[in-house]
Amino acid sequence: MALSVPYLGHGLGLRTQHYPQITDGTARADWFEVISENFMLPGGRPLAVLARTRELAPVVLHGVSLSLGSTDPLSAVYFDELAALARRFEPAWISDHLCWGSVGDHYAHDLLPLPFTEEALAHVAARVTAVQERLGRQILVENVSSYLTYAHSVMPEWEFLAGLADRADCGILLDVNNIYVSACNHGFDAATYVAAIPAARVGQIHLAGHTDKGTHLLDSHVGPVPDPVWDLYRLALRQCGRVSTLVEWDEEIPEFPVLAAEAERARAVEAEVLGAYAESA
Amino acid sequence: MPNLRELQLAFFRALDSGTAGTTDPDPALLAVIESRGALDAAARVDVYAQMYWMRIADALLEDFPRVAALVGDARFHALARAYLTATPSRHASLRYVGSGFADFLATRASAEVPPFVPDVARLEWARLAVFYAPDAAVLTLADLQRVPPGEWAALRLHPVPALQILEVRWPAHTIWAAAGDASDTWKPGGTMLRVWRDEFRVYQSPMDAAEIAALVVLRARGTFGDMCTALAATVPAEDAAAHAGALLLRWIDDHVLAAPAP
Numbered sequence: 001m002a003l004s005v006p007y008l009g010h011g012l013g014l015r016t017q018h019y020p021q022i023t024d025g026t027a028r029a030d031w032f033e034v035i036s037e038n039f040m041l042p043g044g045r046p047l048a049v050l051a052r053t054r055e056l057a058p059v060v061l062h063g064v065s066l067s068l069g070s071t072d073p074l075s076a077v078y079f080d081e082l083a084a085l086a087r088r089f090e091p092a093w094i095s096d097h098l099c100w101g102s103v104g105d106h107y108a109h110d111l112l113p114l115p116f117t118e119e120a121l122a123h124v125a126a127r128v129t130a131v132q133e134r135l136g137r138q139i140l141v142e143n144v145s146s147y148l149t150y151a152h153s154v155m156p157e158w159e160f161l162a163g164l165a166d167r168a169d170c171g172i173l174l175d176v177n178n179i180y181v182s183a184c185n186h187g188f189d190a191a192t193y194v195a196a197i198p199a200a201r202v203g204q205i206h207l208a209g210h211t212d213k214g215t216h217l218l219d220s221h222v223g224p225v226p227d228p229v230w231d232l233y234r235l236a237l238r239q240c241g242r243v244s245t246l247v248e249w250d251e252e253i254p255e256f257p258v259l260a261a262e263a264e265r266a267r268a269v270e271a272e273v274l275g276a277y278a279e280s281a
Numbered sequence: 282m283p284n285l286r287e288l289q290l291a292f293f294r295a296l297d298s299g300t301a302g303t304t305d306p307d308p309a310l311l312a313v314i315e316s317r318g319a320l321d322a323a324a325r326v327d328v329y330a331q332m333y334w335m336r337i338a339d340a341l342l343e344d345f346p347r348v349a350a351l352v353g354d355a356r357f358h359a360l361a362r363a364y365l366t367a368t369p370s371r372h373a374s375l376r377y378v379g380s381g382f383a384d385f386l387a388t389r390a391s392a393e394v395p396p397f398v399p400d401v402a403r404l405e406w407a408r409l410a411v412f413y414a415p416d417a418a419v420l421t422l423a424d425l426q427r428v429p430p431g432e433w434a435a436l437r438l439h440p441v442p443a444l445q446i447l448e449v450r451w452p453a454h455t456i457w458a459a460a461g462d463a464s465d466t467w468k469p470g471g472t473m474l475r476v477w478r479d480e481f482r483v484y485q486s487p488m489d490a491a492e493i494a495a496l497v498v499l500r501a502r503g504t505f506g507d508m509c510t511a512l513a514a515t516v517p518a519e520d521a522a523a524h525a526g527a528l529l530l531r532w533i534d535d536h537v538l539a540a541p542a543p
Binding site: 040071148152 | 282284285286288289290292293296312313314315317318319320322324325326328329332333336337340369370371372373374375376378412413414415416417442443478481
């Protein structure tokens with residue numbers, strides 16, 4: 001089945017610091033991405049702000065705790081809460097991560113790396129299929145940054161991700177910062193990763209900053225998007241064409257106009273790349 | 282070679298060990314993690330172990346800022362690590378990670394934290410529960426004015442979900458308001474606090490015996506008549522109705538009573 005995800009333009013993550021601008025309607029973006037778990041609530045201010053956000057622009061739900069790679073059963077409570085949120089706010093799409101984050105009924109609240117084995121691929125594909133059946137829609141699965149790799153992996157991450165999209169008939173949220181971070185941490189070629197991704201499966205791109213810890217790059221989502229990540233974004237756009245793009249900025253969060261300027265830069269890069277691409281085609 | 286389940290269980294044990302003190306991965310886990318560059322396999326696991334407890338400690342810090350101010354950052358982080366070691370998170374959302382923190386602090390009271398700190402933690406947790414409680418339409422004075430005089434005794438009033446009654450042994454509301462003053466001059470004193478939300482702001486206030494008696498009746502789905510009877514045990518009987526009326530006005534003003542069902 002073809003991926004049915006609209007092109008929404010250039011979005012921003014909804015963060016608590018910008019709630020006042022959402023409430024007074026001055027926060028402008030083509031669309032907003034919200035962390036699903038932050039709104040799986042009985043009531044209160046966050047849900048009121050999300051309702052206001054939904055009046056301003058389309059919204060997408062981005063989860064961090066679905067734990068697609070976990071060997072624990074999928075959580076029925078989590079599904080009920082996510083489904084209720086989706087019913088109320090009608091997100092343009094729902095996404096989560098290619099990772100695991102819980103086992104033995106304990107949650108790490110982190111995006112832990114999977115081994116790229118046939119066993120893991122079959123397991124995650126079955127879980128994504130179950131999730132999509134439960135939600136009644138395709139989801140997007142995002143590649144994560146990682147700080148370790150497993151010796152018993154039998155395929156590169158990009159082959160695993162492409163295989164998952166094919167087997168589970170899901171979409172891909174391509175995080176080019178995560179590709180860059182992992183490429184530096186594990187010594188693979190980021191361009192090779194991007195080139196291997198099936199373009200028709202990519203429904204969203206993430207951009208973000210990272211931190212050099214000396215021994216490794218950390219996916220910190222701090223600061224403006226660095227130049228090497230912009231370069232990888234250009235490569236992804238040449239590979240995939242026009243894709244809804246979001247800038248993540250989660251540490252030392254700036255004033256809204258600074259964040260909005262990053263989204264505008266992404267728009268300019270898209271115009272630069274796809275304009276030039278169209279002229280050369 | 283571990284299967285996926287074995288790998289994940291061993292990985293989580295390594296995270297737990299890092300929280301408890303020193304990251305100590307199983308040899309079977311280390312055997313399948315690649316060493317590369319400046320980081321060997323153990324150091325790579327440790328990157329995750331450090332992020333694990335720090336992320337959850339940060340969440341606790343966000344939920345219990347007054348407790349952190351009272352005990353200081355270093356002690357708070359040590360307590361957070363000990364709590365996480367004893368009580369790993371069992372919910373997909375970080376919002377619930379502090380659900381047992383006040384009870385945990387009570388096991389450390391006096392020895393590691395001042396004795397009033399667990400009650401401040403209970404208050405902070407109650408404030409969060411109220412902040413995220415379901416929304417509800419509130420009762421107005423106009424609603425009450427529509428009640429015929431003959432129906433008042435049987436009238437049932439319902440608190441909104443965003444209302445909690447908290448029993449504490451220390452004046453937690455005063456210590457909370459003093460924001461970080463870990464003075465040893467605080468004296469114990471049993472108090473019942475009303476914690477509620479007006480729009481999106483959370484408040485707390487100590488209750489007198491009459492308000493406690495009246496609110497207990499309402500929460501037990503009693504009638505206005507039951508409430509007056511309960512009040513008569515705390516104030517002169519002839520003042521009970523007037524006292525009940527004053528309480529209703531205060532509660533309406535604070536938005537803690539739910540609107541009648543349509």
